Amino acid sequence: MTDSQTILLATLPSPPAKAALPPSSIAPAKVAAPAKPAEPQHSNEAIERSIIDQSARGPVLTFFSTAIFWLLVSTVLGYIASKRLHDPDFILGPEWLYRMLGVDGLFRSIFDSNFTYGRVWPAYNTALIYGWCSLAGMGVATWLIGRLCRVAIQAPAVLQLGAWFWNAGVAVGVIMILGGHNTGLEYFEMVRGARVLMFIGYLCIGIWGLILFRYKRTVAPYISVSYLVAGFFLFPWFFGAADLLSSAPTPGVMKNVVNAWYQGGLFNLWFGCLGLASAYYFIPKVINKPIYSYNLAKIGFWGWVFLGGLTAMTKLSGGPVPAYLVTISVAASILSIIPIACLTVNIGRTMIGHTDKMASSPTLRFTYVGTVFFAIAAGLGVLGALRGVDSFTHFTTWDYGVKHTLLMGFFSMVMFGAIYYITPRLVGCEWLSRTFIKLHFLGTAYGGATIIALFLFGGLAAGFTLNESAVDASPSNPGREFIFTNVMANGGWQHVIRTYIGYVFFGVAQIIFAIHFIFMRLRIGQPAGEPTLMSNPGEAH
Amino acid sequence: MDKPSTLFTGIFGAFLVSTSVMVLLPNSQLSGLQPQIVWEEGQNSPSDMYPVKIEHSLGHRHGERIYVENGCYYCHTQDIRDPQFGPDIERGWGARRTVARDFIYNDTPLLGATRMGPDLGNYGWRDSEGKRFWRNEQPNDPTKPAVRDAAFIYKHLFNPRARTEASNCPSNPGLFEKHDIGAGVSPDAVAVEGKKQWLPTAAARNLAAYLLSLDRSHELKEAPVAKSKEAKK
Numbered sequence: 001m002t003d004s005q006t007i008l009l010a011t012l013p014s015p016p017a018k019a020a021l022p023p024s025s026i027a028p029a030k031v032a033a034p035a036k037p038a039e040p041q042h043s044n045e046a047i048e049r050s051i052i053d054q055s056a057r058g059p060v061l062t063f064f065s066t067a068i069f070w071l072l073v074s075t076v077l078g079y080i081a082s083k084r085l086h087d088p089d090f091i092l093g094p095e096w097l098y099r100m101l102g103v104d105g106l107f108r109s110i111f112d113s114n115f116t117y118g119r120v121w122p123a124y125n126t127a128l129i130y131g132w133c134s135l136a137g138m139g140v141a142t143w144l145i146g147r148l149c150r151v152a153i154q155a156p157a158v159l160q161l162g163a164w165f166w167n168a169g170v171a172v173g174v175i176m177i178l179g180g181h182n183t184g185l186e187y188f189e190m191v192r193g194a195r196v197l198m199f200i201g202y203l204c205i206g207i208w209g210l211i212l213f214r215y216k217r218t219v220a221p222y223i224s225v226s227y228l229v230a231g232f233f234l235f236p237w238f239f240g241a242a243d244l245l246s247s248a249p250t251p252g253v254m255k256n257v258v259n260a261w262y263q264g265g266l267f268n269l270w271f272g273c274l275g276l277a278s279a280y281y282f283i284p285k286v287i288n289k290p291i292y293s294y295n296l297a298k299i300g301f302w303g304w305v306f307l308g309g310l311t312a313m314t315k316l317s318g319g320p321v322p323a324y325l326v327t328i329s330v331a332a333s334i335l336s337i338i339p340i341a342c343l344t345v346n347i348g349r350t351m352i353g354h355t356d357k358m359a360s361s362p363t364l365r366f367t368y369v370g371t372v373f374f375a376i377a378a379g380l381g382v383l384g385a386l387r388g389v390d391s392f393t394h395f396t397t398w399d400y401g402v403k404h405t406l407l408m409g410f411f412s413m414v415m416f417g418a419i420y421y422i423t424p425r426l427v428g429c430e431w432l433s434r435t436f437i438k439l440h441f442l443g444t445a446y447g448g449a450t451i452i453a454l455f456l457f458g459g460l461a462a463g464f465t466l467n468e469s470a471v472d473a474s475p476s477n478p479g480r481e482f483i484f485t486n487v488m489a490n491g492g493w494q495h496v497i498r499t500y501i502g503y504v505f506f507g508v509a510q511i512i513f514a515i516h517f518i519f520m521r522l523r524i525g526q527p528a529g530e531p532t533l534m535s536n537p538g539e540a541h
Numbered sequence: 542m543d544k545p546s547t548l549f550t551g552i553f554g555a556f557l558v559s560t561s562v563m564v565l566l567p568n569s570q571l572s573g574l575q576p577q578i579v580w581e582e583g584q585n586s587p588s589d590m591y592p593v594k595i596e597h598s599l600g601h602r603h604g605e606r607i608y609v610e611n612g613c614y615y616c617h618t619q620d621i622r623d624p625q626f627g628p629d630i631e632r633g634w635g636a637r638r639t640v641a642r643d644f645i646y647n648d649t650p651l652l653g654a655t656r657m658g659p660d661l662g663n664y665g666w667r668d669s670e671g672k673r674f675w676r677n678e679q680p681n682d683p684t685k686p687a688v689r690d691a692a693f694i695y696k697h698l699f700n701p702r703a704r705t706e707a708s709n710c711p712s713n714p715g716l717f718e719k720h721d722i723g724a725g726v727s728p729d730a731v732a733v734e735g736k737k738q739w740l741p742t743a744a745a746r747n748l749a750a751y752l753l754s755l756d757r758s759h760e761l762k763e764a765p766v767a768k769s770k771e772a773k774k
Contacts, residue, residue: 113715118612180610184649309559318622395656
C-alpha cells in the first residue's frame with residue numbers, strides 16, 4: 001500500500017469485526033454465507049460472484065426500492081409544479097370526491113399554501129436529485145464496487161443504516177420545503193437537520209465504498225473503478241463544504257458563489273461520475289467486448305474530474321460576483337469538450353457493430369441511450385456557457401433543460417439500465433414481462449425528451465423576448481415586456497405540453513417500472529437463468 | 542486503472558484546484574468588502590454611506606423569510622445586469638447594475654433562478670415623482686397602476702390574476718385572513734365576501750414592506766447609475 005493511501009485510510013475506521021456491528025434491526029439482510037474474502041480462491045468465479053451478489057443483496061435492494069419510491073414522489077411533484085405554471089390555482093385529484101368526503105376545504109388550503117409553484121418546484125428537485133438519483137446511484141455503485149474489486153460486503157447492515165439515514169434526511173428535507181423551510185439556495189434547499197441526516201447516512205455508505213476498494217482482491221481493468229472512487233470521494237467534500245459555508249454567518253454573495261460551485265460538484269462530479277461508471281461497466285459487459293480505448297477513457301476521466309468542478313460559475317454570469325469566476329468557467333466549459341469527445345468517441349466506437357443488441361437487451365438500450373444523453377447534456381452545457389448563447393438563455397428555463405437532460409436523460413436512463421441488470425442477480429428470478437420493459441423505455445425516453453425539449457425551447461423563446469429592447473413599447477404595442485403578464489397566453493403551450501405529455505408519459509412509465517420492480521421483490525418473474533430480453537435475439541433484425 | 546495512490550492524489554488535487562479557484566480566491570476578495578463611505582472635508586462623520594446596516598426590524602427579516610419560504614426567487618430575480626448582458630436597465634428594473642457591495646448585509650442574497658416574472662431587485666425604487674412603473678408601462682394605463690404601494694402588493698399577492706388575467710404568479714390566500722367588516726371596509730382589504738373582508742396577515746404585511754424596501758439605486762463607484770435613457774423619462 002502506498003503512502004497517500006495509508007494517510008487516507010488512517011482516517012477511516014478499520015473494517016469492524018462482525019460482532020462489533022450494530023444489530024441489523026432495520027430490514028435485516030439475508031446474507032446467505034458471510035463471505036470471507038480469503039477463501040473463495042479455489043471456488044470458481046461464478047460461485048464467487050454469487051457470494052458477492054448475496055452480500056450486496058440487502059443494501060442494494062433497499063437502495064433501489066427507496067430510490068424508486070422517491071422517483072414516483074418526484075414525478076408527482078414535478079407534474080404539480082409543471083401544471084402550476086399554466087393552471088396556477090388547480091387542485092390535484094378529483095374535487096367532487098373531496099367534496100363528497102368533506103375534505104375539499106382542507107385540500108384547497110393545503111394546496112394553496114403548501115403546493116404553490118415556489119414550494120413544489122424545490123421539493124420536486126430535492127426528491128429527484130437526492131431521493132431518486134442519489135439513492136439509485138449509490139445502490140448501483142455499491143454493487144459495482146463489489147463486482148469490480150471482487151469483495152463481498154462484510155457488514156451490509158451498516159450500508160442499510162446509511163440508506164435509511166439518507167432517506168430520512170431526504171424526507172425531512174422535502175416535507176420541510178413544502179412546509180416553507182427553504183434555505184434560499186438552489187438545489188440545496190433542505191434544512192440543516194436534513195442535511196446532517198443525509199451526511200451521516202452518506203458516511204456509512206461512502207466509507208464502505210472506500211473500504212471495499214481498499215480490500216480489493218483484484219481490480220478489473222475497468223475505468224469505472226476510477227469514476228466510482230472519484231464520485232464517492234468527491235461528493236462528501238462538496239456536500240460538507242457547501243453545508244458548512246452555507247450555514248456560516250458570513251453574509252454576502254459568497255453564499256451564491258459557494259452554491260454555484262456546489263452545483264458543479266453535484267451535477268458534473270457526483271452524477272457524472274456515478275453515471276459514467278455504470279455506463280463504462282455495462283456497455284462492454286453486455287456486448288462482451290472491451291472498451292475501444294482504455295487510454296482515451298483515461299484522458300476523458302481526468303479531463304472530466306479536473307474540469308467538472310470549474311464550470312459552474314456561468315450560472316452567475318453578469319451577476320454581482322468577480323467577473324474572472326465566470327471567465328474561468330467559460331474557459332473550463334470549452335475545454336471540457338475534450339473529455340466529452342473522448343467519451344463519445346470511445347463509447348461510439350465500442351458500440352460499432354453491436355447496436356443491434358440494443359433491440360434485445362434492456363440494459364444496453366437504457367445505458368446506451370443514457371450515454372448519448374450525457375453527450376447532449378454536456379454539449380448543451382458547453383453551448384450555454386458561450387457568451388452569445390448565455391445572453392439569451394440566462395435566467396430562463398434553459399438551465400432546467402440542461403439539468404434535466406443530465407438527470408432524466410442521462411443519469412436516470414443509465415440507472416434503469418443498471419437496475420435491469422442487477423436486480424435479477426439479487427433476487428434470483430428474471431423480469432416478468434418484456435412489454436413492461438418496453439413501455440418503461442418508451443415512456444421514459446419520450447416523456448423525458450419532451451420535458452427536456454420544452455424546458456430548452458421555452459427557455460430560448462423566453463430568452464429572445466426578454467432580451468428584446470423594451471423602449472419602443474406603447475399601450476397599443478405593448479412590446480415583449482409582457483411575456484410576463486401573458487405567460488399563460490403566450491408561452492403557456494410549452495407548460496401545457498410539458499405537463500400532459502412530458503410528465504404524464506414519464507410518470508406512467510415509472511409506475512409501470514415500480515410495479516415491475518415490486519413483482520421482482522415478490523419473486524414473481526421468469527425463472528432465473530434466461531435474462532428477459534426485449535425481443536428474442538433471433539427476431540431482433 | 543491508475544495506481545490507487547495516483548488516483549487519490551489526482552482526485553484530491555482536482556478538488557483542491559476547484560476549491561481554491563472557485564471558493565477561496567473569491568472569498569479573499571469578497572470578505573473584505575466594506576460600505577462605500579463619503580467624507581466631506583471638515584466633517585467628522587461621513588456624509589454618505591451605502592449600504593447602511595440598519596438593524597433590520599424583525600418585520601423586515603420576516604418579510605424576506607416569507608419571500609424565501611414561498612420560493613419567490615425561483616421566478617423573480619434580484620440581479621440587475623450591465624446593459625451589455627441585456628436590457629434590464631432599459632426596462633426600468635433598476636438604475637444601475639447590482640454589485641457585490643449591495644449585498645454585504647444580506648444573509649443569503651436572493652439573486653434568483655429564472656425570470657418567469659419581472660426582476661424585483663429594486664421594487665421599492667421610485668422615480669422623482671414618487672412613482673414606480675416598468676419602463677414601457679404608460680403612466681395612464683388604467684390596468685397597470687403606476688403606484689405600487691402596499692395595498693397594490695396585497696391585491697397582487699392575494700390573486701395576481703385579478704389584475705393580470707394570464708399571470709402565473711401564485712396566489713397566496715394563506716397570507717390573508719377573513720375578518721368581520723366592523724366599522725367599514727379597510728383600505729387594505731383585498732376582497733369582500735358578504736359581511737367578511739379578507740385582510741393581510743402580519744406575514745403579508747412584512748412581505749410587502751420587504752418588497753418596498755428593495756432599492757439598490759444608490760450610486761457606487763464601481764457601478765455608476767446609468768444616465769442616458771433613464772434621464773429622459
